[in-house]
Amino acid sequence: MTPTPRPPSLLARPEPAPVGSAKPAVLEVVGLTAGYGDLAAVRDVSLAVGRGEIVALFGANGAGKTTTLLATVGAIDRMAGEVRWHGRATTQKVHQLARAGLAFVPDERSIISGLSVLDNLRIGRGAVGAALELFPELQPLLGVNAGLLSGGQQQMLTLGRALAGLPDALVVDELSLGLAPLVVERLLQVLRTAADERGVGVLLVEQQAHRALTVADRWYLLANGRMAAEGGGGEAGLGALRTAFAATIDRVRT
Template sequence: MSSHKGEALIRSTGLSAGYHGQPIVHDLDLEVRAGEMVGLFGANGAGKTTTLLTLAGEIKPLGGTLEFDGAPHPGSLHQAAKNGLALLTDDRSIFAPLTVRDNLRLGRGSVADALSHFPELEEHLDRQAGLLSGGQQQILSVARILASQPKVVLADELSLGLAPLIVKRLLAALRSAADAGAAVLIVEQHVPVALSTVDRALVLVRGSIALESDARTLRATPDVISDLYLAAG
């Protein structure tokens, strides 16, 4: 893991966010620095996805401030993406009728750069993306994003429904992106696996940060997070 952390590339201060004027996330202070990978954990309904979508610019904040790359957030996911922010979701954002090669060509990076992250895709380049397994489709989605060398990566439940080996493969690729200088924030249901990969962890309980700790400490005391999950139930 990287020991050289740079400036904060995504930061919220006093952030309030939700839907139809009703906040789900309250007074959220959060930052992820260049070269750092952070895990955001919490029980269902804690506000994890709402947090990620707000940081990405998909949801407008209800209060507080939001910064991206040292400046006020541009205010939309489209504009933030143009400036180097990537949002990865569990829905395997691929173009099913196109080949793997053409899917990669639609990204901001090259096919060669994508294959440098996931060389196992090379044998599938001329295969229709919709015929890949669910894990292969998620690998394709992540490969296309990482090939563009994003400054910030926000990943929401990439592992949903995937085999443990694929989950480890995806997390390792995101770890490599962080080590290369990106700021990576992941929401992940497989907490022990994620804790072996991230630098820091945040736990949301009912829309507020109930715990912030370095991952090494939490790996030594795994019951701390599970106790918070139970308390939120």
């Protein structure tokens, strides 16, 4: 008999979800408050990503997902709280964390459109061959200017370059934005393989929850800049997420 899924935890002040002794946390956010100027866009956000684990971060538009990622990787300043890298608090900026093994793929595809695919791969931290092993679809396109690629090919280029650097953790914002379903499935499967075979911890912001939860181990839900709920992956996780999301809407209406 399939066990009844436990209802999601609706938390006022969430603590990072435990990742288990087999998956020590590689990246943690504790009590994060961040925003722009004097305006806080997210408040008291906590989450954790274990080694070899994919964690999805969901929320409606404007919930604070991108702000959370930017503050986590050191691209914007934090107002309060801390980020822990391999268990130690860090104030490093995005380029410093990149050298330490944290890769970041923003929602705007980080390619140089005037350079060839090959040259875009060469400016990454890893070997060209490693990226092509992940995405052999790029092999016949090495001499093509990256700006002429389709959106899916550009995302393969960006993700392949990031993973070729053998990061300990990967933070990805809006992986599927504007992409065909088959391409999204291909990208998500590469993330799952990187987590399983290389132990990469992945923090993923994604709008297509049903697709993300086919590969994600856990999820968090942001609502109005605060962590509202968390749950597991798979079909049960999707059902719990829907329940939690509906609860956040009801709160707004009341």
